[in-house]
Amino acid sequence: MEVELETSWFLQCLHAYFCFFLIFTLITILPLLPLLFSLLPRPKQWCTCEICHTYLNMSWSKQFDNLCDWYTHLLKNSPGNTIHIHVLGNTITANPDNVEYMLKTRFENFPKGKPFSLILGDFLGRGIFNVDGDSWRFQKKMASLELGKLSIKSFAFEIINCEIKDRLIPLLSSFAASQKEKHRVLDLQDVFRRFSFDTICRFSFGLDPKCLERSLPMSKFATAFDLASKLSAERAMTAFPLVWKLKRALNLGSEKQLKKAIKIIHILAKEVIRQRRKMGFSTHNDLLSRFMCTINDETYLKDVVISFLLAGRDTVASGLTSLFWLLAKHPNVESEIRREADRVLGNNQELTSFGEMKELHYLQAAVYESMRLYPPIQFDSKFCVDDDILPDGSLLRRGTRVTYHPYAMGRIEEIWGPDCLEFKPERWLKDDGVFSPENPFKYPVFQAGFRVCLGKEIALLELKSVALSLLRRFQIQLATRPHPTLRFSPGLTATLSGGLPVLIREREVAPA
Numbered sequence: 001m002e003v004e005l006e007t008s009w010f011l012q013c014l015h016a017y018f019c020f021f022l023i024f025t026l027i028t029i030l031p032l033l034p035l036l037f038s039l040l041p042r043p044k045q046w047c048t049c050e051i052c053h054t055y056l057n058m059s060w061s062k063q064f065d066n067l068c069d070w071y072t073h074l075l076k077n078s079p080g081n082t083i084h085i086h087v088l089g090n091t092i093t094a095n096p097d098n099v100e101y102m103l104k105t106r107f108e109n110f111p112k113g114k115p116f117s118l119i120l121g122d123f124l125g126r127g128i129f130n131v132d133g134d135s136w137r138f139q140k141k142m143a144s145l146e147l148g149k150l151s152i153k154s155f156a157f158e159i160i161n162c163e164i165k166d167r168l169i170p171l172l173s174s175f176a177a178s179q180k181e182k183h184r185v186l187d188l189q190d191v192f193r194r195f196s197f198d199t200i201c202r203f204s205f206g207l208d209p210k211c212l213e214r215s216l217p218m219s220k221f222a223t224a225f226d227l228a229s230k231l232s233a234e235r236a237m238t239a240f241p242l243v244w245k246l247k248r249a250l251n252l253g254s255e256k257q258l259k260k261a262i263k264i265i266h267i268l269a270k271e272v273i274r275q276r277r278k279m280g281f282s283t284h285n286d287l288l289s290r291f292m293c294t295i296n297d298e299t300y301l302k303d304v305v306i307s308f309l310l311a312g313r314d315t316v317a318s319g320l321t322s323l324f325w326l327l328a329k330h331p332n333v334e335s336e337i338r339r340e341a342d343r344v345l346g347n348n349q350e351l352t353s354f355g356e357m358k359e360l361h362y363l364q365a366a367v368y369e370s371m372r373l374y375p376p377i378q379f380d381s382k383f384c385v386d387d388d389i390l391p392d393g394s395l396l397r398r399g400t401r402v403t404y405h406p407y408a409m410g411r412i413e414e415i416w417g418p419d420c421l422e423f424k425p426e427r428w429l430k431d432d433g434v435f436s437p438e439n440p441f442k443y444p445v446f447q448a449g450f451r452v453c454l455g456k457e458i459a460l461l462e463l464k465s466v467a468l469s470l471l472r473r474f475q476i477q478l479a480t481r482p483h484p485t486l487r488f489s490p491g492l493t494a495t496l497s498g499g500l501p502v503l504i505r506e507r508e509v510a511p512a
């Protein structure tokens with residue numbers, strides 16, 4: 001009893017003390033509020049022009065589904081297809097001459113730069129995506145040496161095939177076999193994200209997270225990865241960078257979440273390396289084992305692991321998701337892909353060789369065309385080191401962020417002609433039906449110039465193999481009435497908000 005009384009007396013004192021403290025703090029702080037407001041971080045350049053005003057109060061969202069659609073509208077209607085968002089200190093361009101100038105002609109004047117590496121530094125460390133200069137040159141040399149080898153391409157082909165045959169097709173078949181209609185609805189985006197996560201982990205580290213196994217939940221690693229990617233992208237979009245820096249210093253809100261997600265990723269990435277070391281790496285084919293023969297620094301290896309996951313996971317899933325959305329809306333293209341496959345591969349449903357895939361020109365054209373309209377990386381930014389002038393006459397002050405915008409570029413008539421908004425794989429084919437690539441600065445979906453994507457061939461192989469295997473076996477229909485355009489959620493890679501719900505049926509006349 002005595003103890004209870006003492007405790008309640010103590011709690012009352014504590015309560016009184018806190019009330020006093022709160023009132024005292026409020027009384028002291030109130031007169032200082034105007035001063036505190038004046039110290040709040042402001043955008044780099046305080047600007048009231050119509051574009052900046054529309055950006056800051058987000059009124060663009062009344063007319064456009066996505067920020068990238070608003071930018072496209074502005075870029076289409078501006079001279080030289082270049083705009084300036086002053087409050088972000090960002091010049092955005094959809095002009096191929098400007099893109100070539102940034103990515104090739106004056107490459108040294110347009111690195112990723114310190115502001116970018118600060119934004120993504122916690123997540124990506126010193127990985128290839130986040131560095132310039134010697135560190136980038138070293139990683140690029142190593143990665144391109146390995147990724148250029150025929151042996152690694154065959155290894156990738158083997159993994160992709162295996163994942164399709166042993167997991168993807170059985171999963172879709174089991175959905176198709178469900179009797180009730182509602183059981184046949186599947187979120188294809190989620191399936192592709194699991195597929196590409198398994199594939200890139202097996203390819204890069206020789207380890208299998210089995211995300212596509214129906215009974216298993218998405219791995220902790222993948223979930224933390226999604227969150228870190230989303231929150232890091234939000235850092236890049238803010239007009240008030242000081243806010244996230246303060247939140248990070250005080251470990252508050254989204255920055256606290258980001259820190260937690262990154263911690264999980266780092267622990268798991270180090271575990272991947274530890275396991276690889278334990279299993280022995282000198283005789284293995286995966287990318288990490290190849291890197292481990294040359295690099296001994298644990299943190300560096302961890303950054304390599306994370307960068308390759310980012311490179312190969314969401315991009316491929318995003319490319320597949322928009323391809324299947326477009327195909328569902330264009331049955332004529334789908335039929336043409338099947339006809340070509342029957343002609344080139346006959347009745348054989350198995351993907352037999354890397355070489356055979358190269359003969360499927362229409363399929364390649366469909367994949368390119370879908371990423372022209374829906375590039376997995378919708379925009380990409382660099383920083384201008386010294387004052388410069390872009391070929392269209394835009395003046396750049398040192399320190400300006402310069403962004404090229406593949407999403408907008410795919411919608412510009414001057415680049416692709418009056419039918420630019422149509423999904424037409426034929427635009428990529430010569431008269432004899434052979435695929436003909438375009439100038440990469442008109443189509444910087446894989447970037448272009450010195451920092452062009454190193455996994456391009458592997459990514460195309462993955463996209464084509466999945467498309468071919470699924471289209472020949474299944475009929476895939478959108479489960480909801482298609483909205484005329486896609487809606488994206490914020491992130492480093494284009495992701496559909498709401499996923500891609502589809503209905504799956506086995507095709508009636510499956511080839512023997």
Ligand code: HEM
Pocket residue numbers: 128129140143308311312313315316319375376377380444445446447450451452453454455456458459460
């Ligand atoms: C459809 C799929 C893909 C697309 C659209 C794509 C696109 C891109 C883009 C736009 C960049 C430049 C990014 C930047 O400036 O930081 C890039 C860089 C890179 N990509 Fe990909 N990528 C894809 C798949 C892959 C895959 C599967 C791999 C690995 C197996 C990969 C490896 C890389 C690497 C290592 C770089 C860094 C190149 C450098 O900085 O020198 N990518 N990719």
